[in-house]
Amino acid sequence: MNTLLESYKDYHINLHHIIPLDFDSIQEVSDVHSWPQSNDFLTLDLEPNDKSAASIIPIIDFSDPNVSKLIGQACETWGSFQLINHNVPLNLIESAESEARKLFSLPTSEKRKTLRSPSEATGYGLARMSQFFSRLLWQEGFTIMGSPVDHAKKLWPDDYQRFCDVIEDFQDKLKALSEQLMLIILDYLGIPKEEMKWVGSNSGPECATSALQMNSYPPCPDPTLTIGLAPHTDTYFLTILHQTSNPTRGLEIHRDGLGWVSVNPVHGALVVNAGDLLHIASNGRFPSVLHRAVVNKTNHRLSLAYFYGPPMNYQLLPSLAKLDDDDPSVYPSLKVKDYVTMKEKHFRETLSMLKL
Numbered sequence: 001m002n003t004l005l006e007s008y009k010d011y012h013i014n015l016h017h018i019i020p021l022d023f024d025s026i027q028e029v030s031d032v033h034s035w036p037q038s039n040d041f042l043t044l045d046l047e048p049n050d051k052s053a054a055s056i057i058p059i060i061d062f063s064d065p066n067v068s069k070l071i072g073q074a075c076e077t078w079g080s081f082q083l084i085n086h087n088v089p090l091n092l093i094e095s096a097e098s099e100a101r102k103l104f105s106l107p108t109s110e111k112r113k114t115l116r117s118p119s120e121a122t123g124y125g126l127a128r129m130s131q132f133f134s135r136l137l138w139q140e141g142f143t144i145m146g147s148p149v150d151h152a153k154k155l156w157p158d159d160y161q162r163f164c165d166v167i168e169d170f171q172d173k174l175k176a177l178s179e180q181l182m183l184i185i186l187d188y189l190g191i192p193k194e195e196m197k198w199v200g201s202n203s204g205p206e207c208a209t210s211a212l213q214m215n216s217y218p219p220c221p222d223p224t225l226t227i228g229l230a231p232h233t234d235t236y237f238l239t240i241l242h243q244t245s246n247p248t249r250g251l252e253i254h255r256d257g258l259g260w261v262s263v264n265p266v267h268g269a270l271v272v273n274a275g276d277l278l279h280i281a282s283n284g285r286f287p288s289v290l291h292r293a294v295v296n297k298t299n300h301r302l303s304l305a306y307f308y309g310p311p312m313n314y315q316l317l318p319s320l321a322k323l324d325d326d327d328p329s330v331y332p333s334l335k336v337k338d339y340v341t342m343k344e345k346h347f348r349e350t351l352s353m354l355k356l
């Protein structure tokens with residue numbers, strides 16, 4: 001089991017947790033998409049916390065001379081920041097968004113030609129998290145690992161090349177940015193880069209794992225009843241996310257003491273979130289940011305999330321990030337594939353189960 005695809009093969013998901021709603025025909029929020037209103041993180045509070053809090057999520061200029069310190073501090077306090085001047089061309093981001101929109105605008109019967117099979121990780125379907133919930137998400141997704149060509153040929157038999165070219169170029173640029181961010185982060189944590197040779201490695205079993213997740217959240221007749229993506233943390237080291245500008249509400253992150261904070265889109269910015277594996281590798285110094293996607297009544301919101309992390313065989317060594325010798329290790333050393341397997345079973349409980 002050396003690739004992400006192989007680690008997911010053992011977890012056959014019921015079709016009910018793969019097939020999205022037929023948004024072409026849906027008129028109302030039925031019982032299966034009505035989420036319980038309770039006091040825990042699932043509470044769909046009607047308003048995000050006060051607007052001033054929204055501006056607190058750091059916006060970092062990649063060309064700032066202090067960029068390393070700013071990124072390290074943002075990861076340590078928030079586990080999240082927005083990055084501007086990141087060198088991913090704006091027209092490429094816009095093209096990727098428009099290719100995603102083209103895909104999600106296809107009739108449901110066409111999209112289902114690429115339905116993710118229960119033992120696979122790529123293609124059209126509900127977010128993987130849906131297997132943990134009895135209610136349905138107001139979301140449809142499309143997951144890509146490497147080349148999307150096989151699926152693209154099914155969707156547009158005579159016209160698949162543009163989709164593939166744009167998406168591959170987009171993934172290449174996000175990979176390069178992920179590598180730059182990782183070098184900054186390793187330096188901040190005092191981890192020698194020789195310990196993470198997969199950063200920057202381009203081929204073979206030692207190269208990084210990555211995936212591009214396209215999310216579509218059609219307008220919803222009653223956004224107070226349902227949710228696009230339920231609260232979760234991402235699994236890998238970093239997520240780089242583009243979200244459509246101008247949603248009424250969308251990505252929200254949770255911070256103790258503040259509650260849910262909206263990540264308001266900044267034109268051309270990419271959101272960077274720290275995930276579980278970086279939380280472990282940082283020996284708990286960087287929080288794995290809890291976030292969710294809420295839906296709205298008027299806009300068809302899209303997001304493109306690029307997940308980046310180590311190969312499945314990589315052994316995480318939290319002790320490398322210890323501040324000094326007396327600083328205890330907060331997590332055990334473990335292999336990435338073992339973490340991925342645990343998360344497929346235990347979802348949000350996984351980190352607390354591992355904590356020493």
Ligand SMILES: O=C(O)CCC(=O)C(=O)O
Nearest residue numbers: 213215243251293303305
């Ligand atoms: O749509 C968003 O803004 C969030 C997407 C996300 O969290 C994910 O794909 O893991």
Ligand SMILES: [Fe+2]
Nearest residue numbers: 232233234291
């Ligand atoms: Fe996420």
